[in-house]
Amino acid sequence: MKIVKEDLKHGAIEIRVECEDDLWVLKNVISKEDVVIAKTLRDVKIDGEGKRRLPMVLAIKVQNVYFQPFSSRLRIHGRVIEGPEGYGLKGSYHTLSIDVGSELTIVKPKWTQEQISRLKKASARRVRALLAAFDFDEVAVALVQEQGIKYVTERSLPGLRDDGPSVEELAETISEVIVNAALRENPDVIIVASPAFLKDYVLDILRRKLDKPVFADSVSTGGKPGVVELMKRDTFKNVLQTHNILVIETVFEEFMKHLSTGSNKVAYGLGVLKMLADSGAILKLLVNEDMLYGEHMELVNEIMEKVETNGGEVRIVPEETHVFSKVKAFGGMVAILRYSVDTHGLAERVEQ
Numbered sequence: 001m002k003i004v005k006e007d008l009k010h011g012a013i014e015i016r017v018e019c020e021d022d023l024w025v026l027k028n029v030i031s032k033e034d035v036v037i038a039k040t041l042r043d044v045k046i047d048g049e050g051k052r053r054l055p056m057v058l059a060i061k062v063q064n065v066y067f068q069p070f071s072s073r074l075r076i077h078g079r080v081i082e083g084p085e086g087y088g089l090k091g092s093y094h095t096l097s098i099d100v101g102s103e104l105t106i107v108k109p110k111w112t113q114e115q116i117s118r119l120k121k122a123s124a125r126r127v128r129a130l131l132a133a134f135d136f137d138e139v140a141v142a143l144v145q146e147q148g149i150k151y152v153t154e155r156s157l158p159g160l161r162d163d164g165p166s167v168e169e170l171a172e173t174i175s176e177v178i179v180n181a182a183l184r185e186n187p188d189v190i191i192v193a194s195p196a197f198l199k200d201y202v203l204d205i206l207r208r209k210l211d212k213p214v215f216a217d218s219v220s221t222g223g224k225p226g227v228v229e230l231m232k233r234d235t236f237k238n239v240l241q242t243h244n245i246l247v248i249e250t251v252f253e254e255f256m257k258h259l260s261t262g263s264n265k266v267a268y269g270l271g272v273l274k275m276l277a278d279s280g281a282i283l284k285l286l287v288n289e290d291m292l293y294g295e296h297m298e299l300v301n302e303i304m305e306k307v308e309t310n311g312g313e314v315r316i317v318p319e320e321t322h323v324f325s326k327v328k329a330f331g332g333m334v335a336i337l338r339y340s341v342d343t344h345g346l347a348e349r350v351e352q
Contacts, residue, residue, distance in 0.1 A: 001025065001122040004103065013119065014105045017098060023074040024147035025122040026098070027067040028292055028316055029115050030106060034062045036076050038096050038104035044087040058083045059107075060094055069320045070150045074098040112301060114308040118316070122146070127240055130187035132178045133219050133226025134194050134202070136160050139174050140223045141181040144231075146244045148320025151224065152181050171201035178202070179209050187212065189239055193219040193230045215239065228322070248315050251284050252323050255334050264340035268330040270296055270303075271350030272343055277306035281337050285314045288324055288332040292316070300333070307335075 001022040005014040017023060030036060037059040043051050059082035066075040076096040083089040098104055108115075129144045134157070141153040155177055158164045165173070182190060190212055192199050203216040217235040219226040230236055231249070240246050258266040267276055276282050285307045291300045304314045317324050327334055 003123050012105055012107045016103045017100050020072050021146035027065055030065050035059055035107040040096050056084050112305040114304040114314055117308055128187040130190045131227050131230050132192045133222050133230050134174050135222035138223040140227050142227045143185050148318040174202050175205040190214045193217045248317055248323050265337045267343045268334045272346045273303050275346055277303045280310035282307045282312045282335045283338045284336040286317050286327055286334050288317045288327050291332045
């Protein structure tokens with residue numbers, strides 16, 4: 001994402017979409033009643049010519065935002081408030097289609113510090129990593145994105161048998177799967193993993209066939225479970241130190257560690273988190289993305305804004321991650337605190 005222009009005096013930020021993850025970020029930033037201005041195509045009536053589909057710039061007041069995870073299009077539906085004169089478009093409804101490469105301006109009555117922070121984090125260069133985990137029976141390839149883990153290939157393998165392929169032939173088959181995925185997804189880096197020595201054969205082939213950095217690590221199994229295991233290995237952590245998914249997992253692991261030891265440096269529950277955010281006690285906050293649209297949306301946004309204002313870190317947990325369901329079990333938001341707090345006492349005060 002590129003922030004082309006900021007005019008916060010008038011509540012406007014102009015943005016250029018540079019990758020699919022940017023669309024996911026925008027989905028979580030654009031709210032109902034915001035105004036979005038962008039180029040679009042619209043069917044209009046022209047005297048003597050009937051209907052024609054014309055390019056134009058429209059400003060719409062947002063009613064709904066639609067986004068399918070890992071898709072390349074964001075759809076913003078709302079009422080037209082500004083457009084070319086002469087077509088009678090004001091007051092009608094229109095859906096803007098925002099793709100990679102699109103430019104749009106978002107106008108809000110008030111931008112929160114947390115929303116601006118999300119845009120600026122998205123404008124920083126991010127590493128696109130392709131992960132492949134395999135053994136003699138299966139291979140899975142996944143692309144790590146800000147919005148979650150996108151599995152791009154899963155395939156069964158014949159295994160090692162007396163009448164089957166050799167290790168070298170199996171490595172060639174696995175390498176072909178990974179090369180094809182790399183050509184489609186264009187990652188910055190590739191990390192492969194397997195039990196035992198199979199990864200070494202594949203690593204050698206990939207480094208000859210691909211002009212990209214390729215790393216290898218060990219896992220106990222192939223397929224999807226192997227990809228999940230690979231994300232916990234040091235190689236992945238070292239390559240993607242600042243990636244959203246890795247940061248989220250690290251924060252949640254820290255949260256669970258404190259919780260398991262009875263520490264008072266963690267908290268969850270909307271009422272408790274509101275009080276802690278007001279006092280500046282929250283150091284790190286994880287928020288499930290569905291909390292941004294639910295019945296407590298305003299309170300959630302207020303908590304996130306307070307945390308950011310007081311120098312804390314907020315991370316949105318995408319639905320397409322295994323951490324999402326774990327955070328949901330705690331009400332959709334969890335926090336690590338700067339110092340110990342009697343959160344049980346706070347919870348009793350909230351219930352009163």
